[in-house]
Amino acid sequence: MPDDSIFDQYPLDQWKDPDHRIMDRFSLKGKKGFVTGGAGGLGRNVAAAWAEAGADVAIVDLPRTRETLEPLAAELSERYGVNVVPLYCDVSDREQVDMLKTSLIERLGTVDVAFINAGVNVPGDDADEPYEVWQKTIDINLTGAYLTARIAQHIMREHGHGGSLVFTSSLSAHNANFIGGGPSPVAAYGASKAGIYEYARYLAAALAPYGIRSNTVSPGYVWSGIFEGRIVPEAHDMMTAPVPMRRFGTNEEIAAAVLFLASDASSYVTGTNLQVDGGYSVY
Numbered sequence: 001m002p003d004d005s006i007f008d009q010y011p012l013d014q015w016k017d018p019d020h021r022i023m024d025r026f027s028l029k030g031k032k033g034f035v036t037g038g039a040g041g042l043g044r045n046v047a048a049a050w051a052e053a054g055a056d057v058a059i060v061d062l063p064r065t066r067e068t069l070e071p072l073a074a075e076l077s078e079r080y081g082v083n084v085v086p087l088y089c090d091v092s093d094r095e096q097v098d099m100l101k102t103s104l105i106e107r108l109g110t111v112d113v114a115f116i117n118a119g120v121n122v123p124g125d126d127a128d129e130p131y132e133v134w135q136k137t138i139d140i141n142l143t144g145a146y147l148t149a150r151i152a153q154h155i156m157r158e159h160g161h162g163g164s165l166v167f168t169s170s171l172s173a174h175n176a177n178f179i180g181g182g183p184s185p186v187a188a189y190g191a192s193k194a195g196i197y198e199y200a201r202y203l204a205a206a207l208a209p210y211g212i213r214s215n216t217v218s219p220g221y222v223w224s225g226i227f228e229g230r231i232v233p234e235a236h237d238m239m240t241a242p243v244p245m246r247r248f249g250t251n252e253e254i255a256a257a258v259l260f261l262a263s264d265a266s267s268y269v270t271g272t273n274l275q276v277d278g279g280y281s282v283y
């Protein structure tokens with residue numbers, strides 16, 4: 001008789017177990033995670049989503065965000081009954097990221113989920129962007145993603161468990177985000193986000209044997225707070241004209257996608273990119 005026990009890993013009807021709930025897959029109960037760019041619009045909403053889902057969370061950002069991070073961590077801890085801690089780190093600084101690894105282990109014990117999200121977006125409509133702007137954008141967005149994902153996967157592998165890495169890419173990774181006369185980001189921005197997209201796919205292949213998944217979310221235009229006071233209603237209309245849904249996205253719409261990718265709801269999803277862009281990418 002051939003041994004067909006290999007097929008036992010594929011249950012056909014899990015819902016038939018009276019205690020089984022598919023919604024439990026979206027829970028992060030007992031998990032530990034960190035969010036970079038945690039004081040920003042997307043970061044703080046993902047931190048809130050993960051805390052509500054039951055995870056202990058480290059919110060990581062630059063020291064200048066202390067006045068945002070300290071009360072945010074206290075509010076999320078209190079509201080959701082989990083441990084939310086602020087940690088300060090420049091993600092483009094290798095030594096600071098190494099120290100972040102130590103702090104994460106001290107404050108959370110381990111890391112199961114990481115939202116690699118810190119980023120800068122320098123406006124510019126000129127293809128001849130200054131070298132300093134190019135270098136800063138690549139250092140923070142791309143090298144920062146590499147450094148912080150690296151400590152996350154090191155912790156997961158050293159502690160002998162799997163996990164989920166979720167990176168913030170962008171519509172700018174897949175489309176030329178050039179709005180002539182409008183608030184375009186510099187070309188380095190799209191280059192950095194395309195780099196993140198491919199880096200995450202490589203990690204998906206390389207880390208699958210360790211039970212670590214790696215995916216990107218690519219937001220379209222999101223009313224995250226960064227546009228507030230920076231664009232006029234005409235610019236809003238111009239930016240949303242190529243969006244089939246004719247509006248910006250919200251922070252929570254991105255947070256829901258990131259919760260899906262972090263949680264076991266996406267346990268067979270790795271190396272993929274989830275566009276959350278109101279349909280921008282269909283054209």
Ligand SMILES: NC(=O)c1ccc[n+]([C@@H]2O[C@H](COP(=O)([O-])OP(=O)(O)OC[C@H]3O[C@@H](n4cnc5c(N)ncnc54)[C@H](O)[C@@H]3O)[C@@H](O)[C@H]2O)c1
Nearest residue numbers: 037039040041042062090091117118119170219221222224
């Ligand atoms: N809002 C959008 O429309 C949109 C669209 C696509 C992608 N994104 C990406 O989403 C991410 C979050 O954007 P957001 O809209 O929340 O912007 P945001 O400016 O509100 O948040 C970015 C956060 O990153 C932090 N940060 C910047 N440099 C850092 C560094 N060196 N080290 C640590 N932290 C640093 C900032 O302090 C800030 O809190 C960014 O990577 C951005 O490129 C945003």
